[in-house]
Amino acid sequence: MSDCLFCKIVAGEIPSKKVYEDDKVFVFWDIAPKADVHLLLIPKVHIASLNELDESGEHDELIAHAMKLLPRLAKEQGLDNGFRTIINTGRGGGQVVFHLHMHLLGGNNLPGFE
Ligand code: AMP
Ligand code: ZN
Numbered sequence: 001m002s003d004c005l006f007c008k009i010v011a012g013e014i015p016s017k018k019v020y021e022d023d024k025v026f027v028f029w030d031i032a033p034k035a036d037v038h039l040l041l042i043p044k045v046h047i048a049s050l051n052e053l054d055e056s057g058e059h060d061e062l063i064a065h066a067m068k069l070l071p072r073l074a075k076e077q078g079l080d081n082g083f084r085t086i087i088n089t090g091r092g093g094g095q096v097v098f099h100l101h102m103h104l105l106g107g108n109n110l111p112g113f114e
Pocket of ligand 1: 005014016029030031032033040087088094095096097098
């Protein structure tokens with residue numbers, strides 16, 4: 001999608017601090033980290049939000065791949081005590097960038113929902 005910030009990051013048109021990339025996903029540091037570790041995992045294909053996933057199963061393999069990558073990335077960042085994943089969906093859910101992304105947070109200064 002031509003006017004999407006995260007599509008531009010995937011395409012290398014906007015710089016990012018890349019952590020990992022494969023044929024399906026791209027992982028980079030959040031520009032305004034809310035914790036010691038704050039990564040964003042995004043699909044390379046443009047999917048606006050979780051609302052775009054439907055029963056067709058079109059993206060099932062991609063989503064499973066992304067979910068399974070999270071603990072691996074957390075481990076690589078040294079988050080042996082655990083980590084938090086957040087997916088904001090829609091404006092009411094706090095979503096600001098409308099390209100599906102999974103926040104991976106960990107370490108000290110973790111924002112809490114307690
Ligand atoms: P959300 O509120 O779930 O849509 O989160 C969007 C996230 O994208 C925020 O945590 C922002 O700090 C982050 N963000 C915005 N622009 C950039 C950028 N150019 N590079 C990295 N992260 C960004
Ligand atoms: Zn996009």
